[in-house]
Amino acid sequence: MRTGFRYAVIVCATAGLLGVARAGDLAITSFGGNGQLVFNTLNDGTNYDYRVEWAPSPAGPWRCFDGAAGLLQSIASAGSGSITSSVPMCYRVVALPPHLSGMVRVPGGTNAGRDPDSGTYSLTVEEFYMDRYEVTKTQWDEVYTWSTDKYSYSYDNAGGGKSKGHPVQMVNWYDCVKWCNARSEKNGFTPVYYTDAAMTQVYKAGQVLEPYVKASANGYRLPTDTEWEYAARGGVSGRRFPWGDGDTIQHVRANYSSSSAYSYDTSPTRGYHPTYNDVITPYTSLAGSFAPNGYGLYDMAGNVWEWCYGWCPGYEGTYRVLRGGGWLTNARSCGSAFDHESRSPGNAYSYLGFRAVLSQGQR
């Protein structure tokens, strides 16, 4: 069910608490001189995500923190040996409505640089929201059951999952596209994918090689290849992997198969991830088992590969793009720029899952 934002505002000067306005039962309870902001949480049985926003005045405009750059961007040189700093004076805590809980805001913009593997690149996207984790089996089942019981959806695969909280796999591209539509309908949104040019017939069943895409629809969809890579880079440029500190990979950072074939694979443990290799494939890990990237996205390298919407260039009509590498594959495949992998949309594998996005304006 879609609801509006609920938020609590704090107006502060030099980190002192001057006044608090509250909406509902969400409130900021303290803001200390050490910069620590404390707020209560909503207690209505819903699992909300929360985020802190800032503004120059209570009238706004309110802005999200885009990692460290969100603050650094407000500091500019005066050109005379001194620095003028514009410090945000108001903060608020926002409880994201349920349809956005579990998603992170990916700010629009351009991420350009030189990737150690692919060379110069430039990625430009509009703001969108993306699932924080790969879609889990739990999440998959909830929408799958809802959509097949009463709403005439039919899928080629029921989906596999090592256990609750692990990413869903053994789902083909058609399943994922239909599931996005079902999730949209479940949340009261307009589905994105249709079977007819007039876009009156929601894509719910069968294998439609090239669904009609309603660009104005506000529902869930698969990310484009460009959106996926932009998101994976997490706001840092020119790095091989989703993290900003170095261009190497180890098992402590991701669930993948380590090998000495790549000099930047410096994992002290080799082969499949020792924590998740229980000799019963697939060796997936609980979604979110490793540190997130700068946008708060987990497992953008490894665990399961992720279906993107687009065709593999040169193989239009045959193969759809996958990104990010998985538990089965090597360090190279985990690179943010690695786009050499694609699969037939009708095939399903135990190393391949997905995550969904919402276009801007759906907040």
Ligand SMILES: [Ca+2]
């Ligand atoms: Ca992944």
